[in-house]
Amino acid sequence: MGKMVRLATTQYSYREVPPEAMPYGDVFSVDAARQYAKAQVDGNAALLAAAGEARADLAVAGEDIASLSYAMTYLDNPSLFRRLTEETAAHAHQALSQVARSYHMHVAASFYEAEGERIYNSSVLFGRDGQVIGRYHKVHLPVYETWLASPGDDFPAFETDIGVVGMIICYDDMWPESTIACALNGARIICHSSAASPAEYRVRTRAMDAQVFYITSTHFGSRIAAPNSTLLADAGEGDKVVTADADVENGSLAPENYWEYLYSGIRDHRERHLKLRRPEAYGVLLSGSPPALGAYPEGGVANTPEAIRAVYEKQKAEYRRGLRGEPAHYQWKWSAD
16 A cells, blocks of 8 residues: 545535625625625635645645636626736635645645736645645636636646646536546646536546546535545535545556456556557547537637627626526526536
């Protein structure tokens, strides 16, 4: 058995945005929005500190821990999103760095950051000394997120004393290529900060396909899965921290009497997956126009200025209905997830 590592996922339940912090209402104030965002960061930091108390070596928080999504889609005054991003990113860096340093653990969390003219949805990995080890920019953005944020273009992995760590954010999980790219870059642990809550089967499948320890942090159903798809921890509902002890170095080893070990001569599933890959057959994965796309008409994505404005006006009307206490018209549920 190798070195045991304690992994933790934090679960910060969804909080309704108060009317004073919603730019779509009549009682909005920037100060209220600023205080709300700061409180969300502090709430997430408190759960990360609880993971530190539990002696975690790595603790993961969710997506957009400052809860700026309402500002991220507010097109009547785009400068509001940049202003809140710059202020809350500074606060998030300070708060998470302090937690990492105080508990001598690694911390990964998602929040928006401004870099020059662009704003990214970043997942930032802090080391035990509170310094930033690396950051990942969310690659797959829902169309509404592209209104004011920019996508990343790779899936880096970072060396730590507990193993190589990769990160993805929310929507990235819809594409298995995301976790595979992290794994091919060396990740043994993948941190998935998410606003949406993936079903258990998705978490377990991503872990097994990529042969990694997979940690999802979201508003409910935060989970940790092992490379063999075993579910190691499940937070259920409510504000919570759950942990799992993992042998990261040997987590993908098969039993001595495993048939595939006999046939291939390789006991480690991860090693075998890497050595038996057939990249020469995967060319379609890199095509921007695969045959399947030919079944659909060109265009159709609501990303022109006119289409974005039309969608935005419907979104604004929906948010105002909510502020008046009226039933919602739109919803997210589509599948068994």
